Amino acid sequence: MENGLDKENRTGIKARAVFGLPMRFKMADGFPAVTTKKLFFKSVKAELLWFILGSDDVKDLQEMGCHIWDANVEAPSWKKKARFEGDAGRVYGVQWRRWQSPYTDKPVDQLKIAIDKIKKDPSDRRIIVSAWNPAELEMMALPPCHMLFHFFVAKNRLSLLMYQRSCDMFLGVPFNIASYSLLLHMISQVTGLEPDEFVHILGDAHIYHDHFNQVKEQLERKPLALPKIWLNPEIKDIDSFKMEDIKLIGYKHHPAIRAKMAV
16 A cells, blocks of 8 residues: 555556565464455365366356356456356466366376375476466456466475465455465375475455455454364365365454455
């Protein structure tokens, strides 16, 4: 708000932006769910499980009670490209689990490869999952904002770094922090490691002008103690997690602050 530069963007709503910011969250300090407003954690869980499923069908997400992708799928610019009702295209989960190689008919399951490397070769510096597929950007209802994540193992602890090219600081970023921190916990559990740190690298970090009043209200609030995350300890496979296997414990927060998402 104080140091950003006002810029135009594809949404037509002016945004105030800065470029290149790092954030770090130690899982030992608590689960980094924003407390100065309400985080809709059910949607965080549902979207992440949808990604892990590798689905391109928004109806799979809606069945978990989450509608955060509806506006993107219903956007006029995408509707004319959609192959079926509810088609989201070759979005995040498809790239994570079914990246199409030009050299083989067998899809590349990047997430499975990453988990296997964490288990068998934890010193590997190539434990990376990318959602940014230049050949298929036009085949997505929304090109990936959080576009790449990288794992690091040391002293039986697992850390995750994520690069996000486009960062809606009021609406999107608190959601992204929770989502990737949850992913870190889930991958840690299935690989037998302790979750250590989520490192979040922000590219174009921005606040839309029509969110200014909401941001000012949030900045006046005092943060509360962080909650804890509970995962069903019986789950040892990433594809076995369900909504009921993930819970926030002791989440206290200020009231929700509503704002419209720029599409």
